[in-house]
Amino acid sequence: MADLAIDPRIELNPTLVQGGMTYADVSEKISAITENKPPKQWYYLITISSLMTVMLFGCLGYLVVTGIGVWGNNNPVGWGWDITNFVWWIGIGHAGTLISAVLFLFRQKWRTSINRAAEAMTLFAVACAAIYPLFHTGRPWRAIYWLFPAPNEYLHLWQNFRSPLEWDVFAVSTYGTVSLLFWFTGLIPDLATLRDRATNRVRKVVFGILSLGWRGSASQWRHYELAYLILAGISTPLVLSVHSIVSFDFATSVIPGWHTTIFPPYFVAGAIFSGFAMVVTLMTVARWVYNLQNLITIKHLENMCKVMLATGMIVGFAYGTEFFIAWYSGNAYERFAFLNRAFGPYWWAYWTMLTCNVVSPQLFWFKKFRTTPALMFIIAIFINIGMWFERFVIIATSLHRDFLPASWGYFKPTWVDIGTFAGTIGMFLTLFLLFLRFLPAIAMSEVKGVLHQQIEEGKGNH
């Protein structure tokens, strides 16, 4: 294969495992994170994030005993931060499946070092997202009857299957289930590695059970790879369907600013945009704390920056199209809704959104910004903020100007809104830190597959 080696500048197969790491180094480096005591930064972070999680439970408890009036939701703004946060979290959950499934089908080898953590993020983000609609019902213990078609004599309820909110329940729970299966399937060979390396009984038993009797035989690998491919095929349409259905929550209505046909693909692009921003936010930090520079290389980060640039442009394109068609429609309500977005009482939210989502990713045109972790971390934070504001702008600005001026209003968050939102960030970070501590954060077996190819091509690391 050495004759395929050509000018390194076009990177036919970029060196994705650097620093001359061997197979053993890969296992050692990644397993050691779960086997040794974590660095002190980990303790600082989890202390803060657990306290925030406690605050989340406090806020939710207060909401349950008092009622959802403790949120700032009002009439006409019946959906406030709750649905904003729901959509934001679901969006963040999109990078995992995109990296694992879509990039797998596109044979993008650079996915291998980041897919595991991104999938874990997906699961945690979906968990955070689920809190909001569940607690918006006010009585979450009854939500099973409202959300799922569970037979009951208790409330004599039957779900409204014509409602996109109901479709959402199925879309998100399907997505969560498939993502979990996909994540776990990918983990099996790595869990077996941890089992085989275990030096104490507890680890041996726990990882022994979790690795489902994996022996690494050729037939097991064959089945495993087929299962992985099929799961990737099943997950790929889910990347599109979940956020399309989330967008239906808005777009099936007749509210100016919500009812627009470009919503489904625009929401999907936005979801991928925000998902990658969150992956970059967390992975640049994890890479630095755990010294993973040889596995999560600048090439990985640069590719993620390019994805953010591309999806950011699609989002910007959708903003532009919406604005143009609002004018083109000649419809006074459409025109008002969009002018009001930009220059009405929520102008500050709109321009924050535009600056963070459309202006800041333009910096990724410059290689310097795509290859400097500190800079991309900052831009990724901006994108996280921008994508939150996007949902807030869509929800609040379209609702606060009702059709009758007498019903106009304004949404102000309460301390419970803020506490709940900050709390879910804490819960997300806590879960992610626990994941880093106890499970292999990088897919060892897949990285070794990439390394194998690299060695065959003569970029060997023996």
Added chain:
Amino acid sequence: MAHTHSQETDAYFVPLRTWAAVRNAILFVAVLGWIGALAGYATDPEHFFWSYLVAFLFSISIAIGAAFFVMVQHLTGSAWSVTVRRLMEALMRTLPAFLVLFAPLPLGLHYLYEWSRAGAAKDPLLKLKIGYLNEQWFTIRGFLVIGLLSLWALVLYAKSRKQDDSGAVRLTLSAERWSAPGVLMLFVGSSIVGFDWIMSLNPRWYSTMFGVIFLAGGAMAFMAVIIVLCLWLRSNGYLVHSVNTEHYHDLGKWLFMLMVFWAYVSFSQYMLIWYANMPEETIWFKNRFTGSWLYVALLLVAGHFIVPLFAMLPRAVKRSRGALAFFAGWLLLMHYTDLYWQVMPVFYKSGFGMSWLSPVCLVATVSTMGLVFWSSFREKPLVPVGDPRLKQCLAFHNA
């Protein structure tokens, strides 16, 4: 990966005599097509312009799809597609011809577009849009978008051709740099022309998704054309080894994927309008479900999505050249049907209708495109022989 020797066994050049024979055949068809089209224009300009619009849209959507795909290949640094990329580039290179093919449209605006007729300025809704929907701007926008697309097409084609001789890696990198803003321009441009050329036929109606649907349909049709072209060349003994089953498998996956994407965006548009049920929006579909148009709509649902969805899903279908040829041809027909169904109900209001000029105009525009396409291969290789990723492409295998 034992296939690296295969490149020696393929001829990358079409002998001049064969080339000239094919050129003459296309030229003959083109002359016939244009004679017919001109006769139609002279005798029945109204039918001519409606037929010509659909034929023009069908052809240019394929060329735009080609430009889109070539740029995406550069941006992703794809190796699998190198041996088919020159065919894609040659299709993309037909874009400048559309500066000429577009020229008749501004002459027939009054036949096609309600907003260009006398009453529009007095219509309370249309007068709000007159700043955008007017003859001058429509013409300028059309030439501007095609002109910009042509510029990118010519630059990228020139770089690729230059690399045939020099093999310079720098040209690959420079094509990549051109492609990033190029894709952006293409998205905005094709969206604008989608609004202008098709959506404004119903000037009161609007849908933000419209430009995306136009691009999606064109990209799918382009992929179908590439498959048909590869198979045609193969049946004549060209690209037998360099475009092998692995490449056809990938082309088939792309065709499938773009077909599904078209269905996704088209369904989203329909679903949201149906669900909200506002008369000013549903009218677009209502007109297209009138009389026998309903059957055309149902044909699109079945033939442009449901049947190929299940039929093309098995791996064996995408790896079978016969089956792939059938579905590529079928989906091209469906793409034409899709555009016809979007455009023609404005003219044939009560139900499906077709003039003899529809096939004639289609022959005229497609054969013109074919002439430009084929001119790329006069003593020039069918494959970008200087591409640094060529060897990798020849050795490529589906996992």
